[in-house]
Structure formats: structure tokens, C-alpha cells
Amino acid sequence: MINARSLYIDTEKPALSIIIPVYNEREVLPLCLTRLANVIKKLDVTTEILFIDDGSEDGSPEYLAKQTVREASVRIIRLTRNFGKEAALTAGLDHAHGDAVIILDADLQDPPELIPDMIEQWHFGADVVLMQRSSRAGEGWLKRSSAHLFYRLLQRLSKSEIPADTGDFRLMSRRAVDALKQLPERNRFMKGLFAWVGMPTVIIKYDREPRAAGNSKWDYFSLLHLAIEGITSFSITPLRWVMSIGVISALIGGSFGLWIIFKAIIMSDPVHGYPSLIAVITFLGGIQLLAVGIVGEYVGKTYIEAKQRPNYLVRDEIHTSDAMEAFFEIRSEERNIHVKAS
Ligand code: UDP
Ligand code: MG
Numbered sequence: 001m002i003n004a005r006s007l008y009i010d011t012e013k014p015a016l017s018i019i020i021p022v023y024n025e026r027e028v029l030p031l032c033l034t035r036l037a038n039v040i041k042k043l044d045v046t047t048e049i050l051f052i053d054d055g056s057e058d059g060s061p062e063y064l065a066k067q068t069v070r071e072a073s074v075r076i077i078r079l080t081r082n083f084g085k086e087a088a089l090t091a092g093l094d095h096a097h098g099d100a101v102i103i104l105d106a107d108l109q110d111p112p113e114l115i116p117d118m119i120e121q122w123h124f125g126a127d128v129v130l131m132q133r134s135s136r137a138g139e140g141w142l143k144r145s146s147a148h149l150f151y152r153l154l155q156r157l158s159k160s161e162i163p164a165d166t167g168d169f170r171l172m173s174r175r176a177v178d179a180l181k182q183l184p185e186r187n188r189f190m191k192g193l194f195a196w197v198g199m200p201t202v203i204i205k206y207d208r209e210p211r212a213a214g215n216s217k218w219d220y221f222s223l224l225h226l227a228i229e230g231i232t233s234f235s236i237t238p239l240r241w242v243m244s245i246g247v248i249s250a251l252i253g254g255s256f257g258l259w260i261i262f263k264a265i266i267m268s269d270p271v272h273g274y275p276s277l278i279a280v281i282t283f284l285g286g287i288q289l290l291a292v293g294i295v296g297e298y299v300g301k302t303y304i305e306a307k308q309r310p311n312y313l314v315r316d317e318i319h320t321s322d323a324m325e326a327f328f329e330i331r332s333e334e335r336n337i338h339v340k341a342s
Contacts, residue, residue, distance in 0.1 A: 014045075014046045014047055014048040014072075014073065014097055014098045014099075015045035015046050015047070015098055015099050015100065016043070016045045016046070016047045016048070016098045016099070016100050016101075016102065016119065017047075017048050017049075017050055017092075017096035017097060017098030017100070017101045017102070018036070018040075018047065018048070018049045018050065018072075018101075018102045018104055018112075018115075019050045019052065019089065019092030019093065019096055019101060019102065019103050019104070020032070020049065020050065020051050020052070020092075020103075020104050020105070020106050021052045021054055021085050021088035021089055021092065021105070021106065022051050022052065022053050022054060022056060022060050022061070022064070022088075022106045023053075023054040023055065023056055023060075023082060023085070023088070023217055024056045024057060024058045024060060024214070024217070025056070025058075025060050025106040025107060025214055026056070026058040026059050026060045026063055026214075027213040027214040028106060028107050028108060028211070028212050028213040028214050029060060029063055029064065029106065031108065031212050031213070032106050032107075032108055032112075032212070033067055033069060035108065035111075035112050035113070036049065036069070036072075036112050037069050037070070037071055037072075039112045039113055039115050039116070040069070040071040040072050040115075041071050042116065043071075043115070043116065043119065045119065046072075047071065047072040047073075047098075048072055048073045048074070048075060048096075048097065048098060049069065049072050049073070049074045049075070050075050050077065050092050050095060050096055051064050051074070051075070051076045051077070051106075052077050052079065052088040052089070052091050052092045052095075053076060053077065053078040053079065054079055054082050054083060054084070054085065054087070054088040055078075055079055055080070055081040055082030055083065061076050061078050061318070064076050065318050073319070074319070075095070075317060075318070075319055076317070076318045076319075077091060077092070077095055077314055077316075077317050077318075078314070078315040078316055078317075078318070079091060079312050079313060079314060079315060080313040080314070080315045081313075083311070083312045083313075085168075085217075086188040086189065086190050087188065087311045087312040088312070089103060089168060089188075089190055090188055090190075090311045090312060091311075091312045091314065093177055093180060093181060094181065095317070096177065098174070099173070099174045100119070100122050100171055100172065100173050100174065101171065101172050101174075101177050102115060102118060102170070102171045102172075103168045103169060103170055103172075104169060105167075105168070105169065107211045107212055107213070107214060107216075108209065108211070108212040109208055109209055109210070109211055109212075110131065110167070110169035110208075111206065111209060114131065114204070114206055117204060118131070118170075118171040118204065119171070121171070121202045121204070122171055122173060124202075125200065126171075126173075126200055126201065126202040127172065127173040127175055127176045127199035127200050127201070128170060128171070128172055128173070128176050128194070128197075128199050128200070128201040128202070129170060129171040129172075129201075129202050129203075129204060130163060130166050130170050130201055130202070130203045130204070131166065131167070131169040131170055131203075131204055131205075131206055132163065132164075132165050132166050132203050132204065132205050132206070133165045133166070133167070133205075133206065133207070133208040134165075134205045134206065134207055135207045135208060142220075143223075146220075146223070147165075148164075148165075150227045150230070151164040151165060152164065153231065154192075154227075154230055154231060154234070157231055157234070157235040157237045157238075158192065158195075158231075158234035158235045161195055162191055162192055162195040162230075162234070163195070163203065166191065166203075167191070168190055168191065168194075170194065172194075173199075175199070176197055176199050179197045179199070180193060180194065180197050183196070183197075185233075185305060186304050186305050186307075186308075186309065186311060187229060187232075187233045187301055187304065187305070188311060189226070189229050189230045189233045189234065191230065192230055192233055192234045196234075228297065232297050232298060232301060233301070236298070238294050239294065239295065239298065242290070242291040242294050242295070245287055245290075245291070246287065246291060249283065249284060249287055253280060253284065256276075256280070260276075
């Protein structure tokens with residue numbers, strides 16, 4: 001393929017924005033940049049790379065600021081602290097200028113080499129090019145099977161089709177991005193929001209690679225949190241389940257009570273109260289707590305939405321060309337603080 005442009009000119013609007021959320025990825029960034037540059041070199045669209053630094057503490061943004069990628073313009077947007085990947089992606093979508101946007105993980109689990117195929121589908125008219133994992137190398141069976149279960153459950157519960165085994169790795173046209181930006185909610189379960197938008201979608205299957213370096217930022221607890229978030233953001237079916245469970249257990253409890261009264265009056269049977277009472281009380285108590293918990297999840301969501309806080313805050317935006325100056329300022333500011341403190 002021919003490299004149609006040599007250097008990106010600032011006034012030129014990029015055709016393609018590549019959004020990469022970064023949270024403590026210093027170890028993998030050099031390889032990430034090399035592989036990206038190799039791919040971008042062969043593209044015939046002007047490209048910007050948008051790194052969203054989600055409050056890294058390992059010098060990732062400082063490293064990025066010193067790099068220059070000949071083939072693309074690089075912008076680094078630093079958030080004020082760690083807001084989480086979903087917020088970082090939202091920041092990326094808000095700041096991307098491209099006619100198409102590709103979301104990529106920094107750890108190279110989403111191979112950048114697939115970008116040309118995605119662009120090809122976009123040129124054919126797709127608004128969304130979804131990358132579906134056909135394998136998940138480097139991830140244990142527990143993660144794989146719980147992910148499988150989660151996607152199946154989510155699909156049954158929510159009205160919008162959330163495709164199984166797709167992550168955030170995808171291309172979106174400007175039209176799709178603008179549509180997505182109209183969704184103002186604070187509980188940002190991105191996969192669900194993407195699916196809600198709809199639009200002509202092409203699915204490409206690929207093999208998910210293991211992380212190139214560094215560690216995953218997700219533990220099982222945060223994955224469970226994401227799963228609850230995903231389900232409660234997109235479906236109120238669990239509330240109905242709770243109601244049905246309540247009705248069913250009330251019916252069972254009620255008929256059991258009638259049966260005991262019947263036995264006592266007609267058959268003069270002395271009631272063995274204690275064990276049956278304990279069983280009924282713990283059973284109903286458990287169900288009640290579960291129900292309160294599920295209702296609470298939704299009430300909490302409403303509370304968070306009602307506060308209308310922004311999803312993220314930007315600390316600063318750095319173009320690689322003026323990076324040195326920007327970082328000099330930061331360093332001196334930090335030194336001042338240090339002097340005052342000692
Ligand atoms: N990430 C982020 N903020 C976070 C956690 C993760 O921006 O709070 C980024 C991370 O740097 C990476 C991507 O999200 O680029 C995916 O994270 P990770 O590889 O840890 O997730 P996994 O692939 O294990 O699901
Ligand atoms: Mg990863």
C-alpha cells in the first residue's frame with residue numbers, strides 16, 4: 001500500500017482517531033507504539049492517536065509525551081485521577097476528531113494489525129465494525145466461563161442486542177460516535193451503550209492474544225461489579241424476578257400456615273413450631289435481604305444519575321510537539337510543593 005501522507009499537519013482533520021485508554025501501562029507502551037506505527041504507516045488515511053491517561057502512576061504519560069510517531073499526530077489527554085476504563089473511553093470519544101474512531105487496549109490484546117480490515121469495512125459503509133473474540137488466549141478457564149455466562153445472561157435480560165464475546169475493540173463512524181455522545185448517563189456500561197445505539201454493524205472474528213506485558217487491571221471483584229453494573233443498567237428484569245420470588249414464597253408460607261391451622265383444629269395435632277419457624281424465618285429473611293439489595297442497586301443508580309456529576313475531569317491535554325514544555329511546568333510545580341513541605 002502507498003503511504004499517501006508523510007507528516008500530519010495540525011490543521012488537517014484526521015480521518016481516523018485511535019483511542020487508547022492507558023492506566024499504568026508503561027511496560028507495554030514501547031511495543032504498543034511500535035506496532036501501531038507499523039500499521040499506521042501502511043494506512044492511506046490521516047490518523048491521530050489519542051491516549052487517555054486514566055491517572056497512571058508509573059510514568060506512562062511522561063513516557064508518551066517524549067515519543068514522536070512520524071505517521072500520526074499524537075495527543076495525550078490526562079484525567080485528574082483514575083476514573084476507570086469506561087470513563088476514559090468516554091473522554092476519548094468526546095475528544096476524538098476523526099471521521100471514524102477505533103478503540104484499542106494499550107496492552108495489545110486487541111491486535112492493531114486488524115485496523116486495515118476494520119477501515120475496509122467502514123469504507124464499505126459499516127457504521128460499526130465489531131471485533132468478536134473467537135478465542136481468549138492467556139485467560140484462565142474461570143474468567144472465560146464466567147465471561148461466557150455473563151454475556152448469555154445479559155443477552156436474555158436486556159432488550160438491546162449486546163453481542164457475545166465482544167469487548168470495546170471496535171470501529172465507529174462519526175455518526176455512531178455522535179449518537180453515542182447523546183447518552184448522558186453516569187453509569188457507563190460501554191458495551192451496552194454501544195449496542196443501544198444500533199446502526200449497520202459488521203462483525204469480524206479474531207483471536208484474542210494474551211497481554212503483551214504488565215498486569216490486568218481487573219480482579220474478579222471488579223469484574224463482578226462490572227457484571228452487576230451491566231445488568232442493572234440495561235434491564236429491570238431482576239426487579240420483576242424479585243417480585244415473583246416474593247409472591248411465590250408468600251404463597252408457600254401462607255399455605256403452610258393454613259395447613260398447620262388445619263392440622264391443629266381438625267386433627268388436634270400439637271404444632272411442632274420451633275424448627276419449622278426457624279426454617280421459614282431464615283428463608284424469608286434471606287429473600288427479603290436479596291430483594292432489598294436488588295432494589296437498592298437501582299435506587300443507588302438513580303441517586304448517582306441525579307447528582308449529574310461529569311463522568312471524568314481532564315487535567316490537561318498534551319500534543320507530543322509541545323510536550324517538553326508542558327512537563328517542565330508540571331515538574332517545577334511539584335518541586336515547589338516539595339520545598340514548601342520540608
Ligand atoms: N484501563 C483504564 N483504566 C482502568 C483500567 C484499565 O484506562 O481503570 C485500560 C488499560 O490501560 C488497558 C485497557 O483499559 O488499556 C484494558 O485493561 P486491562 O488489560 O487491564 O483489562 P482486561 O484486558 O484484562 O479486560
Ligand atoms: Mg487487557
